[in-house]
Amino acid sequence: MIEVKNVKKSFGDKEILKDVSFSMYPGQTNLIIGASGSGKTVMMKCMIGLFKPEEGQILYEGQDILTIDPKEMKEIRKQIGMLFQGSALFDSMTVEENVMFPLNMFTHDSFAKKKERVNEVLTKVEITDANRKFPAEISGGMKKRVALARAIVLNPKYLFCDEPNSGLDPQTSLVIDHLIGDITREYNITTVINTHDMNTVMESGDHIVYMHKGQKQWEGSNKDIIFSEDKLLNSFIFASEFLRGAKEAKIKEANLKKLS
Ligand SMILES: Nc1ncnc2c1ncn2[C@@H]1O[C@H](COP(=O)(O)OP(=O)(O)OP(=O)(O)O)[C@@H](O)[C@H]1O
Numbered sequence: 094m095i096e097v098k099n100v101k102k103s104f105g106d107k108e109i110l111k112d113v114s115f116s117m118y119p120g121q122t123n124l125i126i127g128a129s130g131s132g133k134t135v136m137m138k139c140m141i142g143l144f145k146p147e148e149g150q151i152l153y154e155g156q157d158i159l160t161i162d163p164k165e166m167k168e169i170r171k172q173i174g175m176l177f178q179g180s181a182l183f184d185s186m187t188v189e190e191n192v193m194f195p196l197n198m199f200t201h202d203s204f205a206k207k208k209e210r211v212n213e214v215l216t217k218v219e220i221t222d223a224n225r226k227f228p229a230e231i232s233g234g235m236k237k238r239v240a241l242a243r244a245i246v247l248n249p250k251y252l253f254c255d256e257p258n259s260g261l262d263p264q265t266s267l268v269i270d271h272l273i274g275d276i277t278r279e280y281n282i283t284t285v286i287n288t289h290d291m292n293t294v295m296e297s298g299d300h301i302v303y304m305h306k307g308q309k310q311w312e313g314s315n316k317d318i319i320f321s322e323d324k325l326l327n328s329f330i331f332a333s334e335f336l337r338g339a340k341e342a343k344i345k346e347a348n349l350k351k352l353s
């Protein structure tokens with residue numbers, strides 16, 4: 094479990110994160126949602142130790158990474174997998190070399206063993222026969238899957254994904270969402286996903302933190318969203334008239350069920 098407690102982060106005199114607290118749970122896809130500029134990426138960067146908040150605590154199984162010594166931080170880093178905005182594969186490396194990169198960095202395994210692990214995770218994300226291809230030779234959806242394979246190759250305990258669906262069509266997005274969800278449950282990973290993709294929210298929102306202008310505005314699950322009366326959340330999620338109608342229909346249906 095990761096606990097964020099009273100985190101404040103500014104750049105110059107601009108307050109970006111204003112006293113934010115929440116927990117992220119193992120075996121769940123924990124989403125951070127919110128409009129562009131609401132502070133999702135800054136929050137994630139604080140959580141992985143790339144930015145240092147001025148105040149607050151970020152606890153990994155009770156250990157505060159803001160006060161921990163560098164050696165212990167290195168141990169936690171090893172347990173973190175990351176999938177950044179864009180897929181951020183190394184263009185000059187093949188698919189296989191990309192996925193093997195963390196193994197070369199962090200293990201002393203034999204080449205044969207590393208190759209076996211690479212093939213194992215590539216199979217997991219349903220990529221076969223592409224080991225020798227370069228990123229430029231595969232589609233956007235495949236790139237994301239390769240990046241996901243690279244993020245999980247070291248068996249992370251924590252997985253951070255910043256906009257894993259950006260630039261993908263809705264169906265390919267769902268494939269990525271389901272893969273992340275399956276991997277999260279299978280390995281009991283504490284997964285944190287930044288997104289403003291409504292399909293992801295409704296499909297994979299086991300636990301959702303909604304950020305508005307650097308503050309936590311709402312917290313709940315995808316099931317709670319339909320019944321939430323939070324005005325800001327509603328206008329963010331159900332932005333179109335069509336979606337507002339769908340929400341009202343769902344509420345009506347639930348009320349009828351309660352009566353019968
Ligand atoms: N390194 C930085 N220096 C100064 N300001 C920054 C820096 N990084 C982010 N900000 C500011 O922090 C605010 C929140 O940015 P952030 O990238 O977290 O938004 P976001 O919610 O991830 O948006 P998006 O959905 O567009 O990715 C923005 O106003 C941004 O300009």
Ligand SMILES: [Mg+2]
Pocket residue numbers: 133134135255287
């Ligand atoms: Mg962002």
